[in-house]
Amino acid sequence: MTQTATLAVASVAPHADTAPVIRDSRPLRLITCGSVDDGKSTLIGRLLWDTKAVKEDQAATLRRDSGQQNDLGLPDFALLLDGLQAEREQGITIDVAYRYFATDRRSFIVADTPGHEQYTRNMATGASTADLAILLVDARAGLLEQTRRHATIASLMGIKQFVLAVNKFDLVGYDKAVFDQISTEFKALALSLGVRQVTAIPMSALKGENVVYSGRSVIPWYEGPTLVETLELATLRSGQSTGFRLPVQRVSRPGESFRGYQGTVAGGAVKPGDSVAVLPSGQVANVKQIVTFDLVRNAAVSGDAITLVLDRQVDVARGDMIVSLDAQPQTGLAFDAQIVALQPDGIVPGKRYWLKAGSRRQRVQVEPVQQLDLKSGKWQAAEMLQMNAIGKVHLAFDETAIFDPYEQNRGTGAFILIDPDTNNTVAGGMITARRSELGGLNAHDGRVILSLPADLADELLATELLASRRDEVEARRLTTAAARQLLDDIDG
Template identity: 50%
Template sequence: MDALAGYLREYESADLLRFITCGSVDDGKSTLIGRLLYDTRLPDDQRAALEADSKRHGTQGEGIDYALLLDGLAAEREQGITIDVAYRFFGTARRRFIVADCPGHEQYTRNMATGASTAQLAVVLVDARKGLLTQTRRHSYIASLLGVRHVLLAVNKMDMVGYDRDVFRRIAGEYEALARSLGFAHVASIPISALKGDNVTVRSPAMPWHEGGSLLEYLEGVELEPPADTDAFRMPVQWVCRPDQDFRGFAGTVVAGTVRPGDEVVVLPSARRSRIARIVTAEGDLPAAPAGSAVVLTLSDEVDASRGDVIAAAANPPDVADQFAAHVLCLGDEALLPGRSYWLRIGARVVSAQVTEIKHKVDVNTQEALAARHLETNEVGYCNLYLDEAVPFERYCDNRDLGAFILMDRQTNATVAAGTLDFALRRAHNLHWQHMDVDKAARAALKQQKPRCLWFTGISGAGKSAIANLLEKRLVSMGHHTYLLDGDNIRHGLSKDLGFADEDRVENIRRVAEVAKLMVDAGLIVMVAFISPFRADRRMARELFADGEFMEIFVDTPLEVAEQRDAKGLYAKARAGELRNFTGIDSPYEAPFNAELTLSTVGATVGELVDRVLKALD
């Protein structure tokens, strides 16, 4: 019993290593991790289950298919591939491990990025028969981007190349050159056969020329940089804990530094200062809470803090900004478009954000910077971001928790991209709102009207411009001050540099929405007659205006009716393939869900439709 107790104490005191396995499809990642699990004290019942599963689902005949320990989804077993990230825990007397087995297929790159985001080390597998592939380079680039500093190259399936030392050295040399270009701090290479167990947990006699140890020996012995004791305290607020009127605490996990009662802190972004009164846990108050501690902090003053705020050391707080340069990995099924409005989540804070510029995208094979106007799925770009409010942050290389973010679709909340903050743009510190003594209310009072933006949307030929034109004439005859922004007219000037690709359409709407906002600020009733095919972009326009200032008017005309009108001959050109990206033909139109007014043009005159708009305005 004493020996068992001693072993348990030694096991519990062993440090924890988080690592991922990545690389191209069929390089043997699942087999490698399965072999590690099998050879490091896999329980007898799981061994028996694996042997039975190998006979039913395995790919090794009468042999054990170690990959089945990882491939748990039915689709994975049917196809013999990894789809989702599989997390497994195992340990030895020297160290405990959490491994993320990441899928190799390009379409599941988003899953690999998820696994890399918490990893300290990456095991990159390469098939000895194939060498470095595009996905090998992509996964290595993403691991580097997400802060992994240690990488182990495992050249697998050495048994299939006769354990040839020259094959191993050639692949290791190529990869080490790649790793240096990506900035990995430490690189090691080991030749293995995951299926046969060569150099996996013990050194293999089949490769006596390999002077290093086994893969498990490397994982047990690799030294990682410990967190710096000098790191300043940071804790993002996850939840405001207020069970009654006598207690108010802020729950979260300390992500850097150590906090103690009496420490002076600052709450960001409000910059309010206070001192730590108590560090509360379920087991009682603590004298100190280091990084990794989940605690509830109480402050000595009535300072307001909300979910997503950051409590930090007052002497050395993180920066606060609303414009950044960032590395962005596109994860969504649709392209990431500059100018489109997304939700940005950083820690527990969610704000509205736009990619204002894509500086370049990266060729994952050469790391070359390429010009780009949008990012497709799995592409990585270097971008400028604009947020609608300032957030506390640190560079990702300094603090993963305060420097990582995701972008989400504002309608579905689906993840569109993941990114890492590089630095705050200097121009953000140089720009400030200038106070104006004459405001919108004064301009509207002078004109004796309520300024509005009337946004007409619909497919080409729906009748938007005709309705808006007659409406403006009516309003002017009634003594109102107006302006009409028409899609075709704007294309002759403000947007003459834009085409009709999705990213051009987004930028076109962003520009006209900003102009319309200025006109409403001037006290005008402004009419915007634009196809504006995407809901996300019309939502972006709406959010520029105060409540009650924006009216979305859907001019609802069936496609066949619009084609019959076709005064400009555009539909005919689109049908003939002479006009690409034409809305309704080869580019979608997303009808509004909740427009303030819907005008069905079939069977109605323009005058009748204008009367409906005027009635809605009254």
């Protein structure tokens, strides 16, 4: 927040009203994505340049590094983002570059993500914290496979606000028919991904048309907002769709009279007197005090770093989670998830990985189930996931795991997988649902629990083998409602 505030500048786009504007206190996080050479770095460079976020010394360095300037007498804006030597040499984006800029109405954190397929994992990293995605399309080429891939990943990461930037529009003569065709095709894709909030904008990032300033002088038929106006009106993704969540990062014991539990609130809100539960143990207590580095507070909300003091002695350790008593996350030994494979070896079925979620690290076995075919947009059966693959998996834990579905809370629904042999991060993922621990075939204390329809169970019990060992078999009958719920849990 402090860095963002220091970049506040004068208004960058004219507004009809002259009344003072109250700036949104939290920055909007956004990503730019799309295929190679669609102009992502140039677009962000133009945003920084026209919002006066480029300081004088940076501008001088940019002009020097640009060498021969373009026909417009402007430097190469992409150099503001391409910081790695390899990026400048190859003219591509490899790593995720974060930049800050602001208008009178709002501040922004923007991530420039790679367009090459082999760097898809870096794009997924940028999308994991974004509120909005800008999908760039070269007006001459239209939608490409990488555009579809990035749109799919952004939607899987929970982004529900898309801006379709039909870039290099000057190179197609500002043809409205081209814009209409591309925007119609993209909106159909977004709808298939469950994204209904799409703003399509024809623009030229190089010339600055419809980026910060209006391009109506050359695109008179377009009456929509500029990119900056769209960003100023975008909404932040809420982190409070669940109850209070505090993943415990540290237990503070400065003296015998004080015991506090430190962490960053990952959802909801809390105040003194609230009843909370400590997971996975399930112990219950009340909040006695909320302490920060310089004061005692009467409340804390998502994003606050706090020390929580409870009214009684309970067993709490790093990796536990303190939650609302009446709105708890899901706990269990088995969960469904979607992941993006990040390493050349991919995800090996049956291999045991470390799963890290917040401050909690656990052993987990991963079973790939399906992989997304980005060309057709359909899920297909898969036994292994290669690098950059997007897949659905089953997670089986040795100890109780604690999650919210990612759609409800990104902070407590996201995780990474770590290879215990190399310590490399091999995948990033999000929880979709808890799996039933009663359905299907389960082993427990030397016995096997097999859940079957009643008629099939009766036939099996009547076989000669089981009839001769009937005393060793326990059959439990479920009500219709309980059986239906069990099947729903199994199906996920």
